[in-house]
Amino acid sequence: MAHSIEATQAISFDRKSYDDQTLLKIYESLIMPRRIEEKMLILLRQGKISKWFSGWGQEAISIGAVNALEQEEYILPMHRNLGIFTGRGLPLERLFAQFQGKKSGFTKGRDRSFHFGTNEHHIVGMISHLGPQMAIADGIGLAHRLNKENKVTLVFTGDGASSEGDFHEGLNIAAVWKLPVIFVVEHNGYGLSTPSEEQFAFKYFTEKGPGYGMEAIRVDGNNVLEVYHTIKTLAEDLRENPRPVLVEAITFRMRGHEEASGTKYVPKSLMETWSLKDPVDNYEKYLEEIGVLSEGVKEKLNKKVKTAINKGLEIAFAEEAIVANTEEELNDIYAPYHQIVIPPGKNTSEKRFVDAISDGLKQSMEKFPNLVLMGQDIGTYGGVFKVTEGFVDLFGKERVRNTPLCESAIIGTALGLSIKGYKAMVEMQFADFVTCGFNQIVNNLAKIHYRWGQHADVVVRMPTGAGVAAGPFHSQSNEAWFFHTPGLKIVYPSNPIDAKGLLNAAIEDPNPYLFFEHKALYRSISDPVPDDYFTEEIGKAKLIKEGNALSIITYGMGVHWALNVSNELEIDADILDLRTLLPWDKEAVKKTVKKTGKIIFLQEDCLTGGIGAEIVAWISENCFELLDAPVMREGSLDTPVPFSPNLEKNFLPKDRFREKIKTLAAY
The missing domain is CATH 3.40.50.920 (Rossmann fold)
Known part of the structure; x- marks a missing residue:
């Protein structure tokens, strides 16, 4: 194992200058996810929940982090971060209803476990693909910078998920743009059953930070006070000096990847060694030793926690099973929006297809101060097709952003901006390159409103089509790839008037769009196009x-x-x-x-x-x-x-x- 040395070392707690009340608050916060876990494992065996991803042994990371941040700062958790949800005070009856697939759960029974978010509690949940949420954190961090808010965002990932390209892209964007994001890697030794040495060739994630130009810190992930103090100190610093930091939390997963997986692949000696570093038992013992936690207080807090759990379960179990409503299912695919078509004015001028798109984009930037443009070379260069030429002079580099070559992270960043109330336009340099951002589009943008009611106010512009002798990778017509995906809207204009009017309409709509623009039409056709801002009706042939x-x-x-x-x-x-x-x-x-x-x-x-x-x-x-x-x-x-x-x-x-x-x- 990459971190078996730390497993032999006892946890050394340092209360710093934190008072008794703070230490007890952390204790109560720490035992809540453990007591829920104990209950859920019983319910799983009874068949009352269908699946469980255990964070047993890793609770100190979530609890240290959630208590260290301000309530309105976003956290993006993963499978084993139950403590983030309980630490943010989510109503337990809704959390348990979520686990049971009930209507009052956060996804109305449409997704399971922790695959949800809640803006009320400033949490953005994961999808099963693990890595994409890192870029969403970048988008939230970018919104903080654009708003000049002194806030940080914290996002979790695992050592297994770090092998995905989204890990690299997410860190790279944050480093280049100096975004106030704390990336927490839960280094628990296994990606399901595959040990760390078969996942990557380095020993510690702190070795990776300097390669991205960012600080990297390693903490004992089973020491709740060390995690709390580290994250709290970092957050205070990052609020004043925005930049990303990589935090590696060394820990261990004491149960299976999910319960059906078991732990037979883990050496028995390793399990025994790490059981001695149980984060709950060790912290409890420490508080007792320093006289902060008496037997009476311990009993009182545990009773309070168990009572809250049982009450929440009683309410959740009493709720009837969902009755499917087809109309509601279909209506929730898109965020509610009623288009009011803005008719064109009388004044027109001859515009090529490319000019009409540029004109519409410029007028949309003027109409929506919260619209941010992102893409490769779209800044001073104006994009390879010159659609955004001169935009930096008009709107500045904050809103017209050159990006690294990382389609997935930029689409994810656009979604993060949307969560914070921004609109985003992402330009694919060529529609062909969207393959590198495919997951973000079909699994995040398209599904997020259906899953937990979060709109994705993102337009992805797609220069597409053949006829210009550009070969297999700059000429594809790939609109059908997305036509099959509920939750997206797809527009493909054939003339300059529609190009401007439909683009404006797409940007107005808070739902995710793919906007296809045929490259061979950019400079080959022109029409008299209305000069003023106008929109065309979406969904109308x-x-x-x-x-x-x-x-x-x-x-x-x-x-x-x-x-x-x-x-x-x-x-x-x-x-x-x-x-x-x-x-x-x-x-x-x-x-x-x-x-x-x-x-x-x-x-x-x-x-x-x-x-x-x-x-x-x-x-x-x-x-x-x-x-x-x-x-x-x-x-x-x-x-x-x-x-x-x-x-x-x-x-x-x-x-x-x-x-x-x-x-x-x-x-």
């Missing part, structure tokens, strides 16, 4: 061309292909531009189906599994009696996007679409 012979349903570059081919072939076609892909406009689709009876869906994305497949299936299921021909679709080849212009032309669907629409017209 637009009929670009009216006809009676057949209907082409498409979006993005497909709109221009559809116009070109239908004009070239002189086909009298309805052309419906979806504009919003999620949620998509079923009413408009059904209307054009009813009008012409012949439908073809055109997409730039590869054919298999694309958005067209879903909409064509919906038409077949819901509009079958309105059809006069088989519903058709066309898309790019099911290959990566090739580099050579001739290969790319063959890959894209325009020529195949031309032949297929002839077939449909003649049917």
Whole structure:
């Protein structure tokens, strides 16, 4: 084991100048999670809860930390940090209802154990992927800096989770931006059953701090007073001198990763040695030895804690099981929001697609002082497509932020800003690079409101598409990857007016958006675009061309292909531009189906599994009696996007679409 030496050393408590009342408060705080654990293990065996992640033996870290911070400072805990939740005074009946999947729990039965947050108590819970919360802490820390608040944020991670890229990205962002975040690594020796020496090649996490340009401190994680004093002292310093600090808490997990896992993989001698360092027993004995904790006070505090637990359990168990309500489930996917469309003014000027996006973004920055832009090279350079050129001069580097190359951490930071009431726009340099931030989008942004009612006020701009001979990694159409994920909204404009109006609308909405912008349209098309701020309706398709012979349903570059081919072939076609892909406009689709009876869906994305497949299936299921021909679709080849212009032309669907629409017209 990486830290077996410390296990042989007795805990040495130092009360510093803390008075008896403080020591007793910490004691009462420390025994609460232990007594809950004792009860939960019984309930688990009785089948009254389904799963339990034990923090037995690690309680001193949570309790030391939660007591050291101010109540309104955010803490981002993990599986074994029950003491954070109890230390922040969460109503036990709601906490127990959460464990049982009851309606009054913090997630209305939608998530389990500690996978929730509560802004009332300044806690942001984890997802199962462990690492992403470190970047969320960065976002909260950044909000503190932007607000000029003298506050710190504390986030937990484990030694196993430190192997994830999110660990590196989270620390790096905090160090570069000097964010007041305390990163606590609970070094308990195992990632589930895999020991530390099989997880990483160093001995202590304090070795990593200097590599990020930050201080690193090691504490005895079983010594509640040492943890408390260290975190308290650090927090006081960081409030005045903002910067991140890495705190390594050496501890041990005395039970399984979760109860079903057991601990057979742990040497018996190691368990016996660490049992002598039990944080609760040792602190209790210390208080008794120095005369702070009498037998009477100990009995009184334990009775108080047990009574509170039993009362909370009684209330939670008395609550009826959840009755599913489909309407409520669907309504909670998005944060409540009613769009009020702002009509355009009369004054217009000719703007290219890229200029319209830049104009909308600039006016949104003026309209929303809490909007922060982040992305690679978007500062002085103005982004690779120059969308934010000149923005630093207008809005400053605090709001127009160059970022390191770390898509996951920046999206997580954007979510952290949202938790503190900010709006955030993240520019992917190319839509292809979003793969590195995929987890944050589909598991954090998309699910957070459904899980515990926290909105994600984040727009991710996605320069997308082929046709510019950029090869497999700068040309992909990847909107379908996200179309399948409830909780996201997806917009894909085809013209400058919609680009500006829909971008403004996306930024207004407190829900998470992916905003796709076709690179080949940036400087190839222009239109008279309203000069003033305006919005377009989200979720509403637009009929670009009216006809009676057949209907082409498409979006993005497909709109221009559809116009070109239908004009070239002189086909009298309805052309419906979806504009919003999620949620998509079923009413408009059904209307054009009813009008012409012949439908073809055109997409730039590869054919298999694309958005067209879903909409064509919906038409077949819901509009079958309105059809006069088989519903058709066309898309790019099911290959990566090739580099050579001739290969790319063959890959894209325009020529195949031309032949297929002839077939449909003649049917």
